[in-house]
Amino acid sequence: MSFGKNLQYLRQLSANMTQEALAEKLNVSRQTISKREMDAANPEMDKAIEICKIFNCSLDNLFRDEMDKRSDAYSNLRTEEVEGFRYVEYTVISREPEADAIGRMYKCAEENGIADPKVIGWDFPKVSQEQVNVFNMHGYTAALILPKGVTPEGYEIKEQPAHKYAAIHIDRPFDNPFVTIPGxxxxLQDYMRTNGLIHVENEVIPGFETDVEGMDVYIACQ
Known part of the structure; x- marks a missing residue:
């Protein structure tokens, strides 16, 4: 853990705030910020509390956590307005449900003549403890974004209104998926907290992934 690395990470999450801008907020010199980020000096308690207020974090976050879980695979951390869309979805509960759910949506796209289909997915939360603990199962939902005028038979057509999402791109997400994707x-959660964004779970898809040229992860926010 490193206070200096945590401070630099929080500053970068906050719209790449410069050392000069942070120094001005704290009424210290830019050199003071630079020394703190190199772990050459720690702030006084009152300044540490001010830093927590600026970045919406705790003292434990600053001094005890290793906050930066980023890797070279991450890029394009952003807030994005996702346009509204129509979609159909398919859920599978099994030991490895992702491939089956996603495959079903690509098959639906083929059956309905959709070229270059866009498929998104997210973990399905309504799985019993017995399914998880005894049978090692989990759930996954895949959804096919529908072009205008396409209405597949046998599926409930759902609509997602335009909404704001925090998003990040992952290159090579499956090189080390159990580290890279949770990271x-x-x-994203650090980015949202630092910038005062609140996770939204009602009336929109709360979070999803899409695998076009890598993976983009989205979390709904306001």
């Missing part, structure tokens, strides 16, 4: 969610 992306961790980084």
């Amino acid at each position: 992306a969610y961790h980084t």
